[in-house]
Amino acid sequence: MSIMMMSLLLKLVFPAPPSLLINAFSVVCLLSSPNLGLSEKRGKQHLQYSKFWNSISQKSASTQTTTELPSRTGMLILYVPAFLAPLMSLVLFPHEDIRVILLSSALAIHFFKRAFEVLFVHKYSGGMVLDSVIRISSGYFLATTSMIYGQHLTQGLAEPAVDLKYYGVVLFLIGITGNFYHHYILSQLRRNGEKEYKIPKGGLFGHVICPHYLFEIIGFLGFSFISQTLHAFSIATGAIFYLLGRSCATRRWYISKFEDFPQDVEALIPYVF
Known part of the structure; x- marks a missing residue:
């Protein structure tokens, strides 16, 4: 069974790139994902935003000092860097492989849509903790840039x-x-x-x-x-x-x-x- 699955996987994906950074990031994602999902399921929200965080933030305000941003400002900070990364990829490298162009375009549209919703769709009832804003924004930016870079490394491969x-x-x-x-x-x-x-x-x-x-x-x-x-x-x-x-x-x-x-x-x- 494992041999069959490996054979199928090889038909579906490019070989792992010669990049220690990308490969290490992939392993970290795979290993940490189940624990992150279980933590969310159990209500242990590490990222401190949304109604779950807002519903308990006042209870913890007296015991913990945090810097909060207005939700609209915080959410824009989440998404704008991750939108600019694929946009700059399209502008600076317009003649890349079709997959790079498609992936960069999809990521740019995805985060543009999110920023648009922040400005014109969402309603807000609380704030966002600055520390969480920085962590989430960095995570989105890193995921976006690493996917594009990993795709760039596949150029010339079968x-x-x-x-x-x-x-x-x-x-x-x-x-x-x-x-x-x-x-x-x-x-x-x-x-x-x-x-x-x-x-x-x-x-x-x-x-x-x-x-x-x-x-x-x-x-x-x-x-x-x-x-x-x-x-x-x-x-x-x-x-x-x-x-x-x-x-x-x-x-x-x-x-x-x-x-x-x-x-x-x-x-x-x-x-x-």
């Missing part, structure tokens, strides 16, 4: 036997569209000035409480299919574990806050999980 890049484009488009649609639904739950949370309805919210996470996972799978590098697959794996855990924590939070939360609404995958 293509994988199974070409997935255009399937990846389709997955990316489905993911980014579904994610934006459900973010828009969430933004419409509150009228101007309202801060209380509500049970979301519409789209796939009748089946799962985190359809925006589901489509984000589809988008990350799109990146990995476009790239077909072990590094891109390791980052997608990290995103999947993290969002699995986070969706479980989100469902548990809604159940704790709303007595009328529908019990048949799953966390992430309709009728399954």
Whole structure:
């Protein structure tokens, strides 16, 4: 079985690049992902943002001194560096391999969409801890630049036997569209000035409480299919574990806050999980 899986893997991905940094980053992603997902599932949020953090931040304010930014400012800092990295790649290296161009374009669109939502879609009810903003922003920037660099290292190598890049484009488009649609639904739950949370309805919210996470996972799978590098697959794996855990924590939070939360609404995958 292991030989068959290895043979299939070799048909789907480029060989590991001659880069100690990229290979080490891939291993770290794969090894740390399950623990990060379990930590999120158990409610041990290390990144200190969103409603989970805002709901407990006041309780800990008296025992811990933190620097907070307005949520809109903090979230822009999260995404703008990761948007500029692939944009600069496209501007400075316009004649790269088609996979580099497709991956850089998809990443630029992904983070542009996120920045657009920060400015024009999302509603805010709290702040963001500066330390967490720096860590998350650095993580996004590192993941983005390392995926592009890892893709650059594949130029001149034989293509994988199974070409997935255009399937990846389709997955990316489905993911980014579904994610934006459900973010828009969430933004419409509150009228101007309202801060209380509500049970979301519409789209796939009748089946799962985190359809925006589901489509984000589809988008990350799109990146990995476009790239077909072990590094891109390791980052997608990290995103999947993290969002699995986070969706479980989100469902548990809604159940704790709303007595009328529908019990048949799953966390992430309709009728399954």
